Amino acid sequence: MATYLFLLSQEHPEIPAAEARAVLNAENIDYRVKEQEDSMLFVESDDIKAEAVDRLAMTFEVAEVLHRFKPDQYQKLAAKPLSVDGSFAVRKEYLDDTEAPDELERNVGRIIDKNTDGHVNLNAPDTLFRVYLYDDTAYLSRIVADIDRSSYEQRKNQFRPFSSPVSLHPRLAHALVNLSEVPCDGTLLDPFCGTGGILLEAALIGCDVHGLDIQDEMVNGSRKNLEAFNVEGDIRKGNVEDVNDIFDDALPVDAVVTDLPYGKASKIKDDPTDTFLELIDDLADEKTVFMTDKDDLDGYEPAFEIYVHRSLNRYVYIV
Ligand SMILES: C[S@@+](CC[C@H](N)C(=O)[O-])C[C@H]1O[C@@H](n2cnc3c(N)ncnc32)[C@H](O)[C@@H]1O
Structure with a gap:
């Protein structure tokens, strides 16, 4: 089962997570909430698609989590399974004061470029990878839905x-x-x-x-x-x-x-x-x-x- 990260808005302490569960129920998606860490709600599911979650109002984006790593050990990603076709870009998002190497996005991008059929396009990528940084951990994720708030x-x-x-x-x-x-x-x-x-x-x-x-x-x-x-x-x-x-x-x-x-x-x-x-x-x-x-x-x-x-x-x- 894949793990998805719902990046919740923090406009209310409980409603954004409750809204996410309610939408998954409404869309008849099988899922299990794994955990919540501040604005990150981790959900296990077989398949969450943009069409199912883009009705959310209090979530910024939904991403499939591919790998967790220590931010300064991003080189280890080279040994992990990664796949992408077409163009892609990597962007990072700090969710707390976790430190990350300056060139993290560029270096992760190089690893993906070298190990997959994808190629970098920073302006209009087909696939957007996001590296979330939280609690001294980096979460390499593929954006599934970028919600137009x-x-x-x-x-x-x-x-x-x-x-x-x-x-x-x-x-x-x-x-x-x-x-x-x-x-x-x-x-x-x-x-x-x-x-x-x-x-x-x-x-x-x-x-x-x-x-x-x-x-x-x-x-x-x-x-x-x-x-x-x-x-x-x-x-x-x-x-x-x-x-x-x-x-x-x-x-x-x-x-x-x-x-x-x-x-x-x-x-x-x-x-x-x-x-x-x-x-x-x-x-x-x-x-x-x-x-x-x-x-x-x-x-x-x-x-x-x-x-x-x-x-x-x-x-x-x-x-
Ligand atoms: C808090 S407002 C609803 C605001 C609405 N959610 C919005 O975004 O505009 C409550 C509404 O209930 C209506 N209302 C009050 N008593 C009513 C009644 N007995 N039957 C039907 N409507 C009533 C009022 O005219 C008012 O427009």
Whole structure:
């Protein structure tokens, strides 16, 4: 079995690793988590491909680990099995203050060049080898997926036709979708869709999305937001207490992912949390992932706590 390294973002202590596992589950990949060392999650699997993991939001890249070595003993790589066709480049990445010889990339590149059919191309390589440096160890790895995290920045509030202070950052919205383990061709409902941030992220991975909001402004705004990114969604107006009737033709969906209204930020006076909790079992065949500012919901334990500022924490529940 091969070992893969998921280079996790450290924007939250637990969610990036949980998101990685959830995506492997959603994609039906056989795997075993070997260990986690800070930002490195090591996973054993037979075959992890870019198509399966490029939906991750809180991972920078996924690489197959080929060899571990002491950074100053890179010459030993010459005796190890290595293979690559076409062009390649070697780049290094420091994950802590591990020291490495100045010319490490060039020297590892020479060894690969000499011992394989590959040839160096630093500008547009077919294969990128990464040498991760951590805890006085070097990990020679082949990049499997280099995740384009800049696309999340391009979908932030200020780049959408409709925005509101309630909008989630696209990366968080995307991670919540992934935590639900919804497959790319699955169906998803956000019954408090607001500006459509969760729906947008789910639609972009290929899901069939349904949204509900009690405010006209949000319904129209989220429709515009999805349209602006060329994805489709079925967004209807109404109160969550009527969700079963309103989405009679669409329920149950595979997954429900939502961000409940927060007391202070919400224009709506009646807190719909209890109504939503009563409905949970009817809505999704698989998982429901919801975020709220409450950590004391009867019968539910939050999976993650997200610090927002001194007087606001958010809690993510996975049911
Ligand atoms: C926290 S916001 C959702 C924000 C959203 N995740 C986004 O990124 O824009 C909660 C939404 O729930 C809606 N809402 C409040 N009470 C509702 C109810 N009873 N039924 C349906 N929607 C409701 C509000 O109008 C608001 O848009």
